[in-house]
Amino acid sequence: MPTARYTFPHKHLLGIEPLSARDITALLDQARAFEEVCERPDIKIVPALRKKLVVNLFFENSTRTRNSFEIAEKRLSAEIINFDADTSSLNKGETLVDTALNLEAMHPDLIVMRHSAPGAHALLARHMKASIVNAGDGAHEHPTQALLDAYTLRKKLGQLQGLRVAIVGDIRNSRVVRSNLWLLTKMGAKVTLVGPPTLVPREMQATWPSVDISYDLDAVLPQQDVVMMLRAQFERGTGAYIPGQGEYSRYYQLNRERMARARKDVVVLHPGPINRGLEITSEVADGPNNLILDQVTNGVPVRMAVLYLLSHPHGEQVP
Amino acid sequence: MPAAPGSCPMDSGQMEAVLRRLAGELMAQLRPGEEVVLLGIRSRGLPLAERLGAMVRQATGGPVPVGALDITLYRDDLTEMVGSPIVRPTEIPFTLKDRTVVLVDDVLFTGRTVRAALDALLDHGRPHRVLLLVLADRGGRELPIQADFAGVTLAVAAGERVAVRVSEIDGEDRVTVEAC
Numbered sequence: 001m002p003t004a005r006y007t008f009p010h011k012h013l014l015g016i017e018p019l020s021a022r023d024i025t026a027l028l029d030q031a032r033a034f035e036e037v038c039e040r041p042d043i044k045i046v047p048a049l050r051k052k053l054v055v056n057l058f059f060e061n062s063t064r065t066r067n068s069f070e071i072a073e074k075r076l077s078a079e080i081i082n083f084d085a086d087t088s089s090l091n092k093g094e095t096l097v098d099t100a101l102n103l104e105a106m107h108p109d110l111i112v113m114r115h116s117a118p119g120a121h122a123l124l125a126r127h128m129k130a131s132i133v134n135a136g137d138g139a140h141e142h143p144t145q146a147l148l149d150a151y152t153l154r155k156k157l158g159q160l161q162g163l164r165v166a167i168v169g170d171i172r173n174s175r176v177v178r179s180n181l182w183l184l185t186k187m188g189a190k191v192t193l194v195g196p197p198t199l200v201p202r203e204m205q206a207t208w209p210s211v212d213i214s215y216d217l218d219a220v221l222p223q224q225d226v227v228m229m230l231r232a233q234f235e236r237g238t239g240a241y242i243p244g245q246g247e248y249s250r251y252y253q254l255n256r257e258r259m260a261r262a263r264k265d266v267v268v269l270h271p272g273p274i275n276r277g278l279e280i281t282s283e284v285a286d287g288p289n290n291l292i293l294d295q296v297t298n299g300v301p302v303r304m305a306v307l308y309l310l311s312h313p314h315g316e317q318v319p
Numbered sequence: 320m321p322a323a324p325g326s327c328p329m330d331s332g333q334m335e336a337v338l339r340r341l342a343g344e345l346m347a348q349l350r351p352g353e354e355v356v357l358l359g360i361r362s363r364g365l366p367l368a369e370r371l372g373a374m375v376r377q378a379t380g381g382p383v384p385v386g387a388l389d390i391t392l393y394r395d396d397l398t399e400m401v402g403s404p405i406v407r408p409t410e411i412p413f414t415l416k417d418r419t420v421v422l423v424d425d426v427l428f429t430g431r432t433v434r435a436a437l438d439a440l441l442d443h444g445r446p447h448r449v450l451l452l453v454l455a456d457r458g459g460r461e462l463p464i465q466a467d468f469a470g471v472t473l474a475v476a477a478g479e480r481v482a483v484r485v486s487e488i489d490g491e492d493r494v495t496v497e498a499c
Contacts, residue, residue, distance in 0.1 A: 033409070036408045043443075310403075312400055312401060
């Protein structure tokens with residue numbers, strides 16, 4: 001039993017960086033209660049966010065994150081507005097603030113936003129009374145992805161402390177990596193970043209000193225409990241850093257031959273969408289070690305937990 | 320019985336005897352063929368439900384499933400609360416459809432927890448009927464709800480609190496009346 005009464009101290013979820021290990025544990029524990037709601041045979045809805053207005057504000061394309069948030073909001077009985085942001089007519093800076101002020105006039109309680117500019121959420125948080133949930137900001141953070149990854153791993157492997165996790169691919173351009181690095185290092189996992197030198201910036205060790213860097217997937221694979229494959233993001237510029245997709249696949253693709261070097265019970269994660277045949281083969285992506293669809297399933301209770309914990313006014317506010 | 324602050328209406332041995340009596344009263348109420356399940360309201364209703372379940376199983380030889388109900392998300396004051404209270408999982412790994420559900424809680428006071436529990440359990444299925452069993456009924460109802468089985472009925476003033484301690488959570492079995 002907890003000795004002191006714990007309440008989640010944050011008003012916003014701008015990233016994993018501001019969270020403590022205790023906050024992360026509370027979020028994951030809370031998601032467990034919401035997983036039960038999602039697994040009910042009949043009524044998968046609870047009245048937790050009744051009378052609360054949630055605005056989904058997506059300035060960047062997203063299918064699974066947006067759907068996942070919307071399902072989470074519906075299962076919490078929230079009122080929902082989907083704000084279709086026309087990316088071409090909006091720039092960062094003043095126009096975003098103007099958008100925020102217009103939204104503020106509708107008195108939303110929570111805003112779930114995806115934006116291409118790192119820090120856009122922090123800007124919004126300064127101008128609005130609502131709680132801001134970061135659903136991805138540029139290459140900065142994607143906190144709910146890291147939380148659902150952690151939830152998936154904790155459910156399968158028991159705990160995060162001491163887990164050896166290799167994150168493989170386009171480390172440079174990935175917000176998923178940054179959120180996962182904060183989360184996994186705060187929770188005591190041992191992370192190795194793997195990819196071609198041009199895609200794995202050495203400077204990351206200045207921020208996360210406990211993290212190892214390797215350019216040789218075959219060498220590090222046998223020691224890992226978890227392999228988190230990243231999407232090669234050609235729309236975000238991965239291509240500019242590598243000679244070609246063929247060479248990338250030759251050294252960093254997770255395929256059957258490479259899997260033979262890994263532990264038999266290694267867990268394979270991928271945040272999606274998958275480039276089949278590029279960073280991972282279908283055989284591995286659909287194989288017995290993958291938890292890729294579990295990640296998608298777990299996204300809903302994890303986001304329910306985030307929305308629920310942010311939905312109440314806070315005594316003492318921490319950003 | 321009137322209960323003054325500092326009094327101890329139930330100690331460990333008495334709690335055991337009261338639960339045995341409640342289990343007996345419950346069995347006497349059941350009709351032939353009625354399938355009974357117990358739902359303990361978290362926190363302290365759950366260990367009480369587990370103990371009662373074991374007693375009824377022992378006496379009848381029949382299966383008596385016991386589940387856990389967390390009513391936090393169904394509270395009528397949830398939106399007014401400062402800070403989100405942590406929700407623990409509801410665990411009902413069996414059907415409630417056409418079953419006789421016995422809600423078990425430690426103290427019956429305003430009735431608001433029981434109102435929330437009724438909403439919560441109805442989301443899990445439509446039972447044949449629902450009965451309410453509490454260890455202590457302290458009066459002070461704010462909703463038209465009453466217990467079908469009460470271990471002890473106490474007259475407690477509004478400013479006082481009935482504290483139930485159970486060995487599974489608190490290391491001892493005890494009911495005391497405390498000043499708030």
